[in-house]
Amino acid sequence: MLNIKLKDKWSIRKIRKATGVTDVPRKIKRLKWRWTGHAVRSSKEKWTKEIISWYPRDGKRKKGRPQKSESVSIVESLACDLIFHYQEPEAKMTLEQPAGEMWQKIREELNENPDTREQDLAHIKEWLKKEPHLPDEFDDQRIMTFLRGCKFSLEKCKRKLDMYFTMRSAVPEFFTDRDITRPELQEITKIIQMPPLPGLTPDGRRVVLMRGVEKDVQTPNVANAFKLALMLGDVRLTEEKEGVAGDIYILDASVATPNHFAKFTPTLVKKFLVCVQEAYPVKLKQVHVINISPLVDKIVNFVKPFLKEKIRDRIFIHSDVSELYKHIPQEMMPNEYGGKAGPMNDIHNAWVKKLEEYTPWFTEQEQYKADEALRPGKPTNYDELFGIDGSFRQLVID
Secondary structure (H helix, E strand, C coil), X not given: CCECECECCCCHHHHHHHHCCCCCCHHHHCCECCCEHHHHXXXXXXXXXXXXXXXXXXXXXXXXXXXXXXXXHHHHHHHHHHHHCCECCCCCCCCCXXXXXXXXXXXXXXXXXXXXXXXXXXXXXXXXXXXXXXXCCCCHHHHHHHHHHCCCCHHHHHHHHHHHHHHHHHCHHHHCCCCCCCHHHHHHHHHEECCECCCCCCCCCEEEEEEECCCCCCCCCHHHHHHHHHHHHHHHHHHCCCCCCCEEEEEECCCCCHHHHCCCCHHHHHHHHHHHHHHCCCCEEEEEEECCCHHHHHHHHHHXXXXXXXXXXXXXXXXXXXXXXXXXXXHHCCHHHCCCCCCHHHHXXXXXXXXXXXXXXXXXXXXXXXXXXXXXCCCCCHHHHCCCCCCCCCCCCC
């Protein structure tokens, strides 16, 4: 598989020589592509469409422009240059995609058949159109991410998508005003870091490192912290182009204090964990807690009842951080942990910048949610969805 950014490298002079045309539009002259894997195969068709759209549809043409039929052979030549003359991606925070043997192993683990996945995608898109309470349109990439997270079980994928749109209506405190430049979210980014780390583990898993920045901070707004985590999750729905073999979360509790958790409530925690476990196609493989203290034990025990049993069994508590590296290559970690991924602040800031770039997209996405008034049968009862059993109590920290 290719993991490259394709970019036209020919000049206006080269196009003039091929076409005899002197007024090639800048849009065509400077097309840029970012494709991986099977998408490369469609490059010629995409470029042809862009070129041909430049020609008049009524059969008339300006002096010096070739006939539409002639443009196809021109594009054949230029498209070959497009595929074989490329340059590496710009230095920016992007999610590394699996390739080669790793890619093939992940296909097997996800139960993904490249020959039938487009049929599965079409099935889900048609299903969405038939569900009156759900949005008619949802982009192919995110649907494919849901399919992969559900191991291509169509029924499970439908349940996940339904819950995804339901949660976007049920928990507006997580899914509205998602502008990272807002002061209340900027505050969170200054005291909490939770970026996906560069690279993948040898078995194709994505690693996310979460930590507080310092001890002496005001009690953070927990809802905004959860909102930030789900914003990162939504970006990953879009940018996990090839799918991964699951997620590994590392929680560094070195600066954890009672003040950090003073506003945790059972209802808020359950809302977040329902989102993560039921609404997002997350394949959580491991959770590692490092730099522990008695406080951390109390927090973990508070959260565990809200977790599915299989996830509870995947939580590892490490008194010695070196134990972590039995599960994750140390070189994947930021410099502060003896790794080679770069400074943690740089990784975090790059993801904050990415969230800024997504601001218009987040605003546009607020319309995509379930409409319970149109749901066939009984509407979702939010109180039942987030009801807390009497055995769950408010977190009390001395």
